[in-house]
Amino acid sequence: MKVVILQPSYIPWRGYFHQIVLADIFVFYDDVKYDKNGWRNRNRIKTPSGSQWLTIPVLTARLEQDQIPINQIKIDSSKNWAKKHWNALTTSYRKAPFFQKIAPLLEQAYSSQPELLSEFTIPLTIQLAHRLGIEKTQFIQSSSLAGITGKKTDRLISILKRLGATEYISGPAAKDYLEEEKFLSNGIQLKYMVYDYPEYPQLYPPFDPNLSILDLLFMTGPEAIKYIIPK
Numbered sequence: 001m002k003v004v005i006l007q008p009s010y011i012p013w014r015g016y017f018h019q020i021v022l023a024d025i026f027v028f029y030d031d032v033k034y035d036k037n038g039w040r041n042r043n044r045i046k047t048p049s050g051s052q053w054l055t056i057p058v059l060t061a062r063l064e065q066d067q068i069p070i071n072q073i074k075i076d077s078s079k080n081w082a083k084k085h086w087n088a089l090t091t092s093y094r095k096a097p098f099f100q101k102i103a104p105l106l107e108q109a110y111s112s113q114p115e116l117l118s119e120f121t122i123p124l125t126i127q128l129a130h131r132l133g134i135e136k137t138q139f140i141q142s143s144s145l146a147g148i149t150g151k152k153t154d155r156l157i158s159i160l161k162r163l164g165a166t167e168y169i170s171g172p173a174a175k176d177y178l179e180e181e182k183f184l185s186n187g188i189q190l191k192y193m194v195y196d197y198p199e200y201p202q203l204y205p206p207f208d209p210n211l212s213i214l215d216l217l218f219m220t221g222p223e224a225i226k227y228i229i230p231k
Contacts, residue, residue, distance in 0.1 A: 024136075034067065
């Protein structure tokens with residue numbers, strides 16, 4: 001049983017979806033502390049003038065003191081952010097080959113007006129995974145698992161054991177802090193991702209490999225998965 005545990009992110013890059021397709025169970029790690037300058041509420045798209053951040057505004061007044069978990073972060077609905085993001089995507093990608101095919105999914109998402117950040121990012125990520133043709137992966141949220149204990153590596157292992165995992169697939173950056181011996185002692189094989197992806201046709205050269213998955217979907221449509229897992 002292969003398991004991936006990742007914090008939910010906003011329209012994440014293709015490496016995130018690579019981990020999804022490799023997993024039997026993908027866990028949105030939504031009950032850990034929100035990282036204010038991470039990828040939970042922002043990502044990058046390509047525009048004629050270069051890459052541009054799309055950032056979902058959140059209510060962060062309590063963050064400095066409480067560091068509340070991701071699944072309790074509220075969107076600041078006063079900023080009209082959804083319309084701005086949709087306008088930015090339309091302006092930048094309306095000439096992309098598959099923009100019109102993906103547009104209905106995104107229009108529906110941006111009109112949903114959820115209160116919580118994770119209520120927007122998690123369903124959208126699952127919908128985008130399905131659009132990529134990823135159908136066999138089971139999605140769950142860590143907040144739905146009662147009785148999970150420990151911190152850092154111990155907490156990950158608690159989740160993995162609950163799910164019956166035999167293999168944990170992690171991003172390479174985690175090498176700096178995972179206690180690798182604990183996976184082995186619990187009968188769980190630890191594997192790290194290697195991100196090495198081919199270029200794909202892209203608007204506004206030069207090529208930028210670190211954009212939201214939307215860039216790949218708009219440009220390659222049903223062929224997108226081949227640029228994540230080449231056959």
